Amino acid sequence: MARTAHSGALVQHPDHPKAMVSIRDVSIAAGVSIATVSRAIGNPDRVSKATREKVLTVVEALGYSPNLVARSLRSQQSKLIIVLVTNIANPVLSGCIRGIEKVAQGLGYSVLLGDTQNDDVIEARYLNLLSARQADGVIQLSYRQHGKVDELILNSNPDAAVVNACACLDAAPCPSVGVDDVGAARAMTEHLLGLGHKRIAVMTGPDESPHSRDRMFGYRLQLRAAGIAFDDALVIRGEFTMKSGSEAAAKILDLKDRPTALFCFNDEMAIGAIQKLTSLGLRVPQDISVAGFDDIPFSAYANPALTTIYQPAEEMGAVAMRLLDQKLSGETEIRTVTLPTELRVRQTTAPPGTP
Amino acid sequence: MARTAHSGALVQHPDHPKAMVSIRDVSIAAGVSIATVSRAIGNPDRVSKATREKVLTVVEALGYSPNLVARSLRSQQSKLIIVLVTNIANPVLSGCIRGIEKVAQGLGYSVLLGDTQNDDVIEARYLNLLSARQADGVIQLSYRQHGKVDELILNSNPDAAVVNACACLDAAPCPSVGVDDVGAARAMTEHLLGLGHKRIAVMTGPDESPHSRDRMFGYRLQLRAAGIAFDDALVIRGEFTMKSGSEAAAKILDLKDRPTALFCFNDEMAIGAIQKLTSLGLRVPQDISVAGFDDIPFSAYANPALTTIYQPAEEMGAVAMRLLDQKLSGETEIRTVTLPTELRVRQTTAPPGTP
DNA sequence: TGCAAATATGAAAACGTTTACCAGTCGGGA
DNA sequence: TCCCGACTGGTAAACGTTTTCATATTTGCA
Structure with a gap:
């Protein structure tokens, strides 16, 4: 089924690189003007059926394909x-x-x-x-x-x-x-709150990132809706990478009154964080819940599988x-x-x- | 430091979309011919210093950038x-x-x-x-x-x-x-043999894939070098995806005289396989070793971290x-x-x- | 049958470059 | 003083299309 436009192998000298065939070559071979060839290809209705077929046959035979650069220029x-x-x-x-x-x-x-x-x-x-x-x-x-x-x-x-x-x-x-980053972050925060978590840490990306900002906003909004005060100590800053997630996760242990959940603002961070937390002896989710954001294909296969927000x-x-x-x-x-x-x-x- | 070629904001009417400036506009503004402008830009040594500077000033002032389509055509x-x-x-x-x-x-x-x-x-x-x-x-x-x-x-x-x-x-x-797929597969097989595994299953991708073929070849070569007979029953076929790896892994349990190691021909498969094996109650690596191929960034953060072959x-x-x-x-x-x-x-x- | 309208085609301009070719200028050596 | 080469820079062709305009042909209708 997959035909390329090139069936020109028949007409070329195998030992002599074939020069590119141009619209002029087609016009000559078909015995019509350049304009007609152009029309037969691009505006089939502006040309008679007979001519069109004649031209298209020649096009096929010579393996012509229009020079897109010239077309662009024009x-x-x-x-x-x-x-x-x-x-x-x-x-x-x-x-x-x-x-x-x-x-x-x-x-x-x-x-x-x-x-x-x-x-x-x-x-x-x-x-x-x-x-x-x-x-x-x-x-x-x-x-x-x-x-x-x-x-x-x-x-x-x-x-x-x-x-x-x-x-x-x-x-x-x-x-x-x-996507509605704010709403999605609220949904995740609500999920964690619904499970009974009161101290929920977040791991955010660079401050300039609108994702950082919006997801943080959603988190705070939902916290407030639940009547829980925002605690800046629970905010861990990093970058949206596994490496950064892993490094930043170590800080969790330093927190007094350790949070019972960690909401990472993307999946890579979450995966990095889980790796570190696990290696530090914390069990996920028994000792600490971790959530991500994005639902990258890998998250469903992680061990344990990551709770996250799917983005289309x-x-x-x-x-x-x-x-x-x-x-x-x-x-x-x-x-x-x-x-x-x-x-x-x-x-x-x-x-x-x-x- | 990041300067675009466009500082032309000064000279344009804010309310009137500026037409694209062409080499002709530059030539007129600089009082030289088109050819000279072209040379000043592309062959600086072919014009006098004075002319070159004059032209380049105008280029800058008008925010001219050569039309790449025209250049391509020519x-x-x-x-x-x-x-x-x-x-x-x-x-x-x-x-x-x-x-x-x-x-x-x-x-x-x-x-x-x-x-x-x-x-x-x-x-x-x-x-x-x-x-x-x-x-x-x-x-x-x-x-x-x-x-x-x-x-x-x-x-x-x-x-x-x-x-x-x-x-x-x-x-x-x-x-x-x-990369040398054959050699790499040998190295991994050797690693598994060195650990003491005798029955090593492999999970391969589509037969048409040269990777499937070469890695399989390396596996068999090393097996032979160790004096272990190749057993076709230990070959599981799938695709190079996590999903396929997960599905195919179930077959491991059906094998009589269960293999103690599984060499997957890429990391995604391995990750999918580990997920399935774990969910079926097998511990990795205690009950079965699993190895991958590629060393995708994720593999180092998987739980447990995946043994694999790094490809640059x-x-x-x-x-x-x-x-x-x-x-x-x-x-x-x-x-x-x-x-x-x-x-x-x-x-x-x-x-x-x-x- | 004759004429207007529609249709089919061709000639040529235009898109914005690069570059081959040519002409003028200038300086230096004989 | 004259001539030749080096250096500058201009003119115009070429790259391969699309499309406007004009012309020739056909069609439709009275």
Whole structure:
């Protein structure tokens, strides 16, 4: 079933690299003008049935495929979009990318991957591809502040099509898709409170991260709703990595009046924390409950399986791509889409004092 | 320090979308010809110092950046390369991609991500970008048979620059980078034998995968070296996923004369297997040792931490990109690079009969 | 049958670069 | 003083499309 456009092997000299066949070659071979070939391919109804078939036969025979660079130059759109990401190894982000790709495929776009490694210079270099017309739009997946993107939008390229996903929902002056971090964090906090926990520590990521901020806000909101005072001593700061989670977890033991639960703001942290806590002799969840956020594929297979919040990563990507396409198609309305999350209770949370 | 090329905010009307500035605008503003502007940017030594500075000042002032599409059309190279991958969520592959990107950056390339989802049609569509001149080369990361790539190389586009990474070392008619799967599998088998295991089951992926084949070969080789007969009953077939590993692990219990060790041909499988074995009441490693392959970041944090083979994913990507660049620069020699692996003994393997 | 309208095709411009070729200028050696 | 080479910089072609405009042909209808 999978036919490529290349069946041209028949007509080429095996010992002599075949020059690229251009629209001109097709027009000559078919005995029509270049314009007609172009139309037969791109506007089939603007040409007679007979001509169209003749042209398409020749196209097939020569193995012609239109030079997309020339097409881009002429039509002023590249059908390429850039996905900016801080770390492609992050499962949420890679899930997102997958969703983007799937939809991009269907809409005729290809995706240019920009792994910025959180570096302004690299990010700027990618954004420059926009001004250089090598790409039509950008999907920003970074957790980081999107300084350059703002600058780009506001100053340099008013046409710039930018969509934000997985981050910065409120601040972004562009279409966005994400989840309700505040509500999800409330749900998890409520779950822990419901189990009977009174002292719930949280492990948060960098302060600049909107995820840190929003999840913290949800946690505090739900605490207040339950009539429990927020205690800053129960806040552990780290980064959204397993390593950091592991390191930061050691601090739990130093706390006087040790918390009975730990809510980590992403799964990697939680996994790192559990590893450390376990190695320090605490049993999860008997001695301390641990919860995560994201539901990366691994969490369900961790031992014990991690209680967490599911985020529809792939769907976020899909929506982001659709939003970008709409923007590129002239849509001016700035839409913000919020996707539902889901609390997934597994084995790392239990009532305090479980034997 | 991160300066974009766009400081043009000063000279534009805030209420009136600025049209893209072209080389012609620069030439007029600088009072020189288009050719001179082009030279000032691309061949600085071909213009006088005074002219060069004048031009560059104007470039800066207008916020000009060359249209890369036009440049591509003229110079017949896009500075884009395609990375074909079956599943971006695979940690080894995403590590590879990261390595590719880093090197690509330095060499002036951008990377077009092709998540083929193991679909021939999608793969063909991406490869078509090559013939369509929207990309200069391809790095194939797939574990799968690279049928289309072969076809492409052999039939359609003799110039096509293709590099293979992480797979198919021997079969590929193109520069390749990978690890010694056979040797690594021997090392792991030797480790298990050294612990005293006599009955070692293996869990393998799809038969078509060169990884399945080579790792199996290494396993059998080392078995033979130890004078132990290969027993086909100890081979469990599955896919390289946690889910499959979990499902397949159940078969272990059905075996009469149960093996004391299980060597999974990748970490995801191993993690899935451990989860299932544990839930069935077997202790790892006391009742059964389990080993993986890849050393994905997660493995070190699993509980218990997984004994596995480390693969330098990021470096494989880096090497692949360098090989591709060499090929694009006219290098004709087909080189095959094999990177070293490393046995990492952690907690999931122990002598049989450990209490 | 004749004429307007629709249809089919071609010629050529345009997209924004890079570069081959050419011409002018300047300096230095004979 | 004259000529030749080095150095600058301009003109225009080329890259491969798409699309506007114009023209030729066919169709439809009275």
